[in-house]
Amino acid sequence: MSGEYGEIGALLGQDRKGYSLPQKLYVGEQAFAFDTQVMLPSVWLYACTVAHIKKPGDWFLFEMADNSVIVLRGRDGAVRAFFNSCQHRGARICEAQRGSSPKLICPYHQWTYNLDGSLLGARNMGPEFDKSTINLTPVAVENIGGLIFICLTDTPPPIDRVKADIAAQIAVYDLEHCKIAVQDDLIEDANWKLVMENNRECYHCDANHPELISCLGNSGFGKGLPEDGNAEASAEAHLLAKRGEWAALGIDHDLVEFPDGWWHRIARLPLVDGAVSQTMDGKVASTKLIGPFETPETSSLSIWTQPNSWHHFCCDHVVTFSLTPLAADKTLLRTSWLVHEDAIEGVDYDPANLSAVWRATNGQDGYLAALNHRGIRTDGYRQGPYAPEEKLVENFKEFYVAQSRAALDGVAT
Ligand code: FES
Numbered sequence: 001m002s003g004e005y006g007e008i009g010a011l012l013g014q015d016r017k018g019y020s021l022p023q024k025l026y027v028g029e030q031a032f033a034f035d036t037q038v039m040l041p042s043v044w045l046y047a048c049t050v051a052h053i054k055k056p057g058d059w060f061l062f063e064m065a066d067n068s069v070i071v072l073r074g075r076d077g078a079v080r081a082f083f084n085s086c087q088h089r090g091a092r093i094c095e096a097q098r099g100s101s102p103k104l105i106c107p108y109h110q111w112t113y114n115l116d117g118s119l120l121g122a123r124n125m126g127p128e129f130d131k132s133t134i135n136l137t138p139v140a141v142e143n144i145g146g147l148i149f150i151c152l153t154d155t156p157p158p159i160d161r162v163k164a165d166i167a168a169q170i171a172v173y174d175l176e177h178c179k180i181a182v183q184d185d186l187i188e189d190a191n192w193k194l195v196m197e198n199n200r201e202c203y204h205c206d207a208n209h210p211e212l213i214s215c216l217g218n219s220g221f222g223k224g225l226p227e228d229g230n231a232e233a234s235a236e237a238h239l240l241a242k243r244g245e246w247a248a249l250g251i252d253h254d255l256v257e258f259p260d261g262w263w264h265r266i267a268r269l270p271l272v273d274g275a276v277s278q279t280m281d282g283k284v285a286s287t288k289l290i291g292p293f294e295t296p297e298t299s300s301l302s303i304w305t306q307p308n309s310w311h312h313f314c315c316d317h318v319v320t321f322s323l324t325p326l327a328a329d330k331t332l333l334r335t336s337w338l339v340h341e342d343a344i345e346g347v348d349y350d351p352a353n354l355s356a357v358w359r360a361t362n363g364q365d366g367y368l369a370a371l372n373h374r375g376i377r378t379d380g381y382r383q384g385p386y387a388p389e390e391k392l393v394e395n396f397k398e399f400y401v402a403q404s405r406a407a408l409d410g411v412a413t
């Protein structure tokens with residue numbers, strides 16, 4: 001085994017079913033290096049939506065630790081991804097977080113690349129130089145109904161089931177015809193796994209998320225589905241009644257919950273009575289509805305993927321969350337609110353109103369994740385037991401442990 005990650009195997013060996021991870025997997029520097037250099041590059045990561053790169057030439061950076069990836073829209077409309085490293089002497093090509101350009105030009109010596117990654121021009125390289133042999137290093141990329149996933153290894157794991165299930169459910173939201181209305185980049189003072197774990201349970205919601213509860217009720221994310229077996233009777237009856245409405249609209253489906261070891265969960269959830277969107281007042285945030293919806297409807301479709309994203313689709317807007325580790329105790333949570341491309345700011349939607357529920361919720365979750373991180377750093381930390389409604393936390397933890405073990409084996413061989 002590589003000495004660089006010598007303690008990771010032993011720490012993974014301390015994993016206990018039904019309990020949180022050992023301290024150093026959350027707060028240790030070696031675990032951070034392992035996660036960002038070995039484990040996370042071995043799996044599919046959510047990067048952005050097609051609305052972030054709407055036109056040919058639009059590009060968007062996905063950055064994690066040392067890695068930087070240019071996700072771009074080609075002239076043919078296809079989504080492509082390349083490492084952000086010039087094939088001359090390696091300089092970063094794109095510096096801003098996003099941009100648009102008909103070609104990619106390296107700032108150092110101006111080598112110029114087509115949007116398909118091929119080298120278009122390189123000055124004064126001599127007669128022997130064959131530019132046709134040079135391309136930007138590609139990164140595996142999948143466009144799943146408008147959600148873009150990348151994988152940094154040459155041998156990405158399977159994605160076909162995730163692709164089929166998610167694409168089928170979100171097609172009605174037609175992300176190609178949405179635009180980014182608001183983007184928040186929030187840096188949380190917590191390890192990325194704690195930010196993920198916090199997202200995977202609503203055990204904390206009643207006491208901490210008044211805005212979220214006001215539109216979702218308290219039977220949402222980690223609990224309250226009949227399949228979970230821990231729903232309150234009233235919530236279950238409410239859901240079953242709603243499913244009849246959704247069937248009439250052609251948007252009903254069974255819960256998809258990390259099937260057969262796959263890494264996605266899809267659930268359509270009822271909003272509180274009278275609400276049609278995840279907003280403070282329950283009313284639409286954008287009067288220009290998206291997809292096929294002609295009148296507001298009363299649910300939101302939610303998607304969670306391991307290991308770094310979650311998304312909510314309403315009839316008037318979509319909100320997507322991507323998470324990337326920045327340091328052992330720093331995590332970037334990027335939240336993007338999408339509306340119909342024809343919606344006009346100040347006329348059809350107010351950005352502050354559109355983003356209010358999740359901006360408040362993100363702030364509350366950032367506080368909780370930081371509390372969690374700081375508490376884990378004390379000598380009093382012990383691996384703690386999950387509540388039944390934290391089963392999706394356990395699911396995330398199991399994914400992390402299994403992928404880490406596999407990735408560690410890859411380092412050792
Ligand atoms: Fe990019 Fe020289 S490093 S042109």
Ligand code: FE
Nearest residue numbers: 198204209365
């Ligand atoms: Fe929360």
